Amino acid sequence: MCPISKSSPAPQRLTDRKRLAILQAAIDEFRGNGFEATSMDRIAATAGVSKRTVYNHFPSKDALFAEILVQLWEKSTALIDLTYRPDRPLREQLLELLRQKLRMLDDANFIDLARVAIAETIHSPERAQSMVARMGGKEEGVTIWIRAALADGRLKPLDPVFAAHQIQGLVKSFAFWPQITLGAPPLSKDMQEQVAASAVDMFLGCYAKD
Known part of the structure; x- marks a missing residue:
């Protein structure tokens, strides 16, 4: 899953098409070469635009990288x-949510770019802070689902954000961090199902009302 979906409708304006080309070129360069080795010159060449055009859309490499994140x-x-x-x-619904998560984490493009992103944000914590600030109060699907189930009285009192981190942490300990840090292969479909089922059972064992 690349951040810029190639199946999305093509932008109509020339300036929008150039911006999209720059973003996709930057993704390819950051994935292939890492942050430090990637230059605005390389991005411009890959995008097929002038360096000035790149700077017209993004004032710096940091700004471009932050947009990708x-x-x-x-x-x-x-x-x-x-x-x-x-x-x-509840179990049926949570299993589907985690299957969606596992399908995303199984994408090599996502893992490659996430590896670059994590390495650079560790190197430059202020960049991570800027990204978090831009995200604002947005919540992802698992948190929204947990909040709704809680409001419906089907879960014990909990912090939806904390609980979402818990259940997704169980998944990522098998299907994200080993691939990011150790270069482990993607999980097989059977292993994905086992990880999802065990995470759901542990979550419901802790939080589901009798």
Whole structure:
């Protein structure tokens, strides 16, 4: 899953098309070469635009990288979406949410760019802080779902944000961090199902009302 979806409608204005080309070129360069080795000259060449055009859209490499990080976050959270259904079993709904999460984490493009992003934000914490500030109060699908189930009286009292981090942490300990830090292979479909099921059972064992 690249942050810039190639299946999205093509922008009509020339300036929008150039901006999209710059973002996609930057993604390719950051993925292939890392942050430090990527220059605005390389991005301009890959995008097929002048360096001046790149600077017209993004005042610095930091600003361009920050925009990619925000889009990475927004695209990943948009993919994790399931409207809470009071008439359906909690386990069935949570399993579908985690399956969506695992499909996203199984994408090599997402893992490659996330690896670059994490390395650079560790190197430059202020960049991570800027990204978090831009995200504002947005909540992702798992948090929204938990909040709805709580309001429906089907979960014990909990902090929805904390609980969402808990259940997704169980998933990421198998399907994100080993791939990011150790270069582990993606999980098999059977292993994805096992991870999702065990995380859901642990979550409901702790928080579901009897």
